[in-house]
Amino acid sequence: MKEGAGYPGAGVQWLLLMAWRDGKSGWRRLTLFMSSIILGIAAVVAIQSFSQNLKENIVLQSKALMGADYIIDSNQVPNEKVQQIIDSLGGAKVREVTFASMASFPEKGGTKLVEVRGIEGPFPLYGNLETVPETAAAAFRNNAGALVDATVMLQFQLQPGDTVKIGELTFPILGSLQSAPGSTALRSSVAPAVMIPYDYIEATGLLQLGSRQEYKYYFKSEPDTDLELLDERIDLRLDAENADLDTHTSTSERLGRRYDNVGRFLNLVAFIALLLGCVGIASSVNIYMKEKLRAVAMLKCLGASRRQTLAIFLLQIAGMGLMGGIIGTVGGILLQFTFPMILRGFLPFDVQITFTLIPVLMGLLLGIVMSVLFALLPLMGTWYVSPLQVLRIQDEPVVKSRRAILIILAMIMGCVYLFAFWILGDPVLAIGFLAGVLATFGILALMSHLMMRTIKKYFPENWSFTARQSLLNMFRPNNQTMTLLLAIGVGSFLISTLYFTKDILLDKATLESDANSPNLILLDVQSDQVAAVASGISDKGLPLIDRIPIITMRVQSINGRAANDIRMDSTSKVNQWILNHEFRVTYRDSLIASERLEEGKWTGKLGDSRVVPISISDNVARDARVGIGDSLTFNVQGLLMNTVVGSIRSVDWGRMQLNFSVVFPNGVLENAPQFYVLSTKAPDERASAELQRVLVKEFPNVSIIDLRQVVTLIEGILDKISWIINFMAFFSILTGIVVLIGAVRTSKYQRIRESALFRTLGARSHMILRMAALEYIYLGGLGCVFGILLSLIGSQMLALFVFEMPFSPSLIPFVILLPAIIGLVLTIGLINTRSILNHPPLEVIRKEVR
C-alpha cells in the first residue's frame, strides 16, 4: 500500500486540457451553444459601440453642430439690456431670425409651410453650409437669393433659377440646402428650411403680431474662454430679459443625452435578445450534461474530485462563452456600420465610426459571465453525480441543493440588474427593467406550462396517429419545448407590442371623420384679415369651423410676488418656464371636447366683478404652484391684468385640435391686440391645395397647417422609430431561431432513432414528415400566440395608464406575424430533420451513432 497522498495533484493546466479534449469532439454542438449568444452580444456591442461613437462625435462636432461657440437667443427683438450684453461680448458675428411661414413657388404653383431663416454675416462660424451647387453657399452670403431645403426642391421639382415667394418678396433660388448647423432632419420634415438674407426680412412683411420668431446671435469666443463660467455669469441676467445663452458644450451635452436615451432603450432590447440566448444555453447545457453524466461518474471513479469535474465542464462553457463573445463582438463592431443608414433621419450629422474599447470588453465579459451563469444550474448536476453511476444507470434526476439553486438564481438576477444599472444609471429603473424581464419571462413560462399541462390532461385521444404522435413529441424526454416557447414568445411579444403601441399613437393622432372636425388650420390671421379670410374659405364652398382669438401675454407676478423675484429665489419651486413663457391665451364661454373641469367653477362671461376669474390647465397649476383663488397678474403687451384662478382643467393635449393652457372668460380681452386661428375642413387634397394657393397669395402672413399631412408625418416618424426597434426585436427572433436550430440538433439523435424505428415498423416518409411538421407548427403557433396575447395585455395597460385612451387591437399581428413565425419555425425545423427521410433507417442510425 502506498504511503499518504504524496502527489502534486492535477492543476489548472490539466483541467484546461481535459476541457479541451472533451470539448473538441463535440465542437459542433458547442458551436450551436455559442451561436445562441452571438447575436445578443453582437446587438449589445453594436448599440453600445455606436452610442459611444455618437457621443464622441457630438462632442467633436459640437461647434459645427451649433455653428458657433455660443449663441444668445430670444423669441422677441432684443431689448436694450440684452443688446448691452451682446455688445459687451464684442458683438455677434452672425445674427439670425427664424419663423414659420408659407412659401409659394410661382413656377410650379405649389405652397408649403417652411421655416424661414433670415441670416446676416458669415454663417456658420464653424462647420459648413452644404449646398448643391456648392457655389450657392457663397452666393447666398452675397445676398443674391434664397437657399431652399433639398426635400422641398425635390418635392416641387425646383431647379436653381426658379423662385420662391416669402411674404411680399420673391427670391431667386440659388441652390438646394443639403445641411446646415442648427437644423435636424426631424425638424426639417415638419417645416423645411428656406434661408434668405436678413436684410430682406422686414420687407417680407411677415414679422407682425402673432408670428412666433426666434432671434439668434452667433458668437466666436477666444480659445481660452471658459464658456461654463460665461454661462453662469450672464445666463441669469439674460433669463430676466426673456433671452437665453447656449454654449456649444451645453448644447452637445443636451443632444448627447437625447440620443443616449434612445441608445439605452435599444441596448435593453438587445440585452433581451442576449437573455433569450442564455435561456437557450441553459437548456442546451442541461441536455449536454445529461449525456455527460457517465463520463462525470467515471472521472470521479478514477479519483477526480467534485470541484475538478465541475471545473472541467465550467471551463468548456466559459471557453465557449469567450468564443461567442469574440465572434459576437466582432459582429457587433461590423454591424454598427449599418446604423448610420438605419438611423438616417434621426441624426443631425454624419457619424465617424471608430474603435471603442469599452463595448468590446463588455462584449467579451458578457459572453463569459452570462454563459457561465446560465450554464451553472445544469452544470451543478456534476457536483451531485455519484461515481456509482458507472456501475448502474440511475434514472432518477440528480438532486441538487436548493440553497445552491437559489444562490445561482440570485447571481443571474444580480448580473441582469447590474447590466441594466450600467445602461440606465438609475437603480430604480434598473429594478423596473429586472422586474419587467422577470414578469415577461415568468408569465410566458407560466402560460407555456399551463398549456402543456392542459394538453396532457385533456389529451386528444381521438386525433389521428400522426397528430397525436407529434403532440407527444413536445413532451419527449430532454424536450426543449419550454425554451422554444419562451424564445418565440418573447420575440413575438416585442414585435407585436411595438405594433400595438404604434397603433395606439396613430389612433390618437388620427383625424375625426365627422363634419365638425377641421383638417386645415390657418394661423396668424390678423384681426383686420379675419373677415376676408373667412369669405375666402366660404367662396371655395368650405365651412368655417373655428374662429379662435389669440392674445399673447407673460406672467408678471404670482400671488403678488414679481416674476423676477421668484426667478432669483433659489428656494422657489415655481417652474422657470412659467416665468419665461409667452402664453398664447384665448377667451370663450364654454369648455371644448378635449377639456374636463377638475376644480373650481367655470366662468364663461365676466360679470360685474373687478377681478377676472380665469381657467388654467392642470400642468400650469402644478408648475406655477397655484390653486383655486390664487392670483396671477399677466403682462398683456404692456398692460397689467389681475386675474384669479377660477377653475383648473385637464386637457388632452394629444387631440388634434387647438388647446390652451390659459382661457379667459368673454368680456375681458375683446379689445386687446389679438390675432386669430381659423379652421375649416377640405374634403380632399386638391381642395386643400387650392384654398392654400389662394390664401397664401392674398394673405402671405397666414400660415396654413394641413392636419392630414401632419398625420402622415407622424405616421412616417413612428414608422421610422418602429423600424429601428423592430430591427432590434429581430435579433430576439433570430436568437430564437438559433435556439430552435440548437434544440432540433440536440434532440436530433433521439428524433432520428424514433423515426427510424417508426419507419422500421412501416411508417412512410410523408407520415414522419407530417409528424415533424405538425410539431413545429404547434411550437411556432403556441409561442407566437402566447407572445401576442401577452402583448395585448401589455398594450391594454399602456393604453389605459400611459396614453389614457381606449385600445382596439388590430388583427395584423395575428394575420401577418403568426403565419410568418409558424412558417419560419416550420422551415427551419424541417430543414434540420431532412436527413431522417433521405436514408434507410439502419443507415441513419449507424451514421448518427458514428
Place this chain on the structure above:
Amino acid sequence: MAKILNVRELMKSYGSGSRNLVVLEHITFDIEAGDTFAIVGPSGSGKTTLLGLCAGLDQAESGSVTLCGSALEELNEDQRAALRNREVGFIFQDFQLFPTLTALENVSVPLELQGDRQARATAIELIKKVGLADRSHHYPSQLSGGEQQRIAMARAFCNRPSILFADEPTGNLDGETGEKVVELLFDLNKEAGTTLVIVTHDLELAGRAHNILKLKSGNIVSNERTVLS
C-alpha cells in the same frame, strides 16, 4: 499477509418506507494484499452493489469497509475519490472509456489526476503491453469490444493500484476474446502484484481466483479458499 480490504457487518438497502429493499446484509470478510478474490452469485444477488461499497463508490447503511487502511465511512466523497486515485483500479463490463478521449488519453487520465509528469510515457508503455500501440490515437468508437477492454485494463493498471476491482470483465465479449482478456488480466496482475477482486457469474473465471465468495439474495452463502490458494 496484511489485510487490504476489511468488510464488517455491511448492510445496504434501496427505496424508502414500506418499499424498502434490502440488497446486502451481515456481510463480513477480509481480503489479503496480493490475493485474487472472486465474488460470484446469480443476478440480483448483490455482487455489483458489494463491489461499489468496497471501492468506495457508494455508502452502506451500516457496517464498515476499511480499504488500504482507510475507513471509508469516515471519508467524504472527495477523500474517497483521492483514495481511489491512489490505490484502486477499475475494469467494467461495459469498459467505461471516455468516448471523447483517445485510447492514450483514456489510459493516462488516472496519472494525470495525480499530476504525474510521466503520465503519457507510462500510458504508452502500458498500451504497448496490452498490444495496442498502433491504436493509441483511436477513439473508443473506432475500437472493437476486446480492444476497448484491453485499453480499460491498461488504464486500470496505469496508476499501479494496490487493489483492482473488475466487474464482469468478460460480460460484453465473445468467448474467445473474453479468454484472451482474462489471460491478459491475470498476467498484468501477476506482474504488478496487485490484489484483484473480480465480480462475475462465470464460475470458470472465478475458479482462477484464490478465494471465492458466494452471494445469494444479499447474504454470504460461502467464502472459501480455492485449490489455487
